[in-house]
Amino acid sequence: MPMRFLAIGECMVEFSPTPSGTYAVGFAGDTFNTAWYARQLTDTEKLDVGYLSAVGDDALSGQLTDFIEAAGIRPLMARVPGAAPGMYMIFLSEGERSFQYWRSQSAARHLADDLTALETAGEGDLLYFSGITVAILAEAARDRLLAALQAAAGRGAEIVFDPNLRPRLWPASDEMCRWTMKAASVAGIVLPSFEDEACHFKDTDEAATAARYLANGARLVVVKNGAGPILVRGADGDSFQYQPEPASTVVDTTAAGDSFNAAFLVEYMERARTREAVRAGCALAAHVIGSRGALVPVTRMDLIVCR
Ligand code: ADP
Secondary structure (H helix, E strand, C coil), X not given: CCEEEEEECCCEEEEEECCCCCEEEEEECHHHHHHHHHXXXXXXXXXXXXXXXXXXXXXXHHHHHHHHHHCCCEEEEEECCCCCCCEEEEEEECCXXXXXXXXXXXHHHHHHHCCHHHHCCCCCEEEEEEHHHHHCCCHHHHHHHHXXXXXXXXXXXXEEEECCCCHHHCCCHHHHHHHHHHHHCCCCEECCEHHHHHHHHCCCCHHHHHHHHHHCCCCEEEEECCCCCEEEEECCCCEEEECCCCCCCCCCCCCHHHHHHHXXXXXXXXXXXXXXXXXXXXXXXXXXXXXXCCCCCCCHHHHHHHC
């Protein structure tokens, strides 16, 4: 039986500008990007990668589901009649990218209406979600999702959470912080990014971020910090810093954290060696920020070359 990596969240339709002035249609979203990279790095016999979300019954929902399936990811998608996927458009102005989103009514907001896929999760399964997954849900749906994850953790599943703080998705910062800590409390592994945490939780340094999540019940916290050193702290006393290699070219940092998480988790699931897992995360993120777009094709060989 392969191990199971199940990501939970929202995959959106992406419209990105092409050099000829037209727009290309793609599909991306934080937790989906992580599932996509996890799939790129592993064989199907070793790891079953799934994506739990919800889609509508329109043509774009069909295309999104087909894309996920074609990528080798099992779509666990409820169909919401009359709904449509969230979308975003990328604007380029003098080399700077800006984004406009249409996601307030997206079908993915109903992803917790059907959580039967989580009922069978247990030993050998990794369930991955983020602060964005939590932000897009109604309050009752958040509670349902967190309860289902907690039950899965009780059956031996590994729950992993990236806080991915996005104040624009929340009515107020204190509400975002309260739900972030509640969501993190069901996770054994938390993968925050220091810049966001410092901004919203007023952490003075990476150690403060790690200490806050450890005190909240995490077993392992990996604090990412852009080009700066990564801090790893475990409840078992495991503690080290890791300086990522300087990236040779930085073209587009979209999905740096998402790709780091994928390589870190794949390596960690296989060997449970934290330092090697952090190194793999850095190697993939460095590869991803060297090209434009959220989903940059990669093989395990690329990571060995990157190292
Ligand atoms: P997020 O995308 O969530 O904001 P970070 O910016 O903290 O995440 O970056 C995640 C990881 O990507 C870092 O831990 C590092 O490994 C890698 N990374 C990001 N920016 C750089 C950079 N300029 N040079 C090298 N590695 C980088």
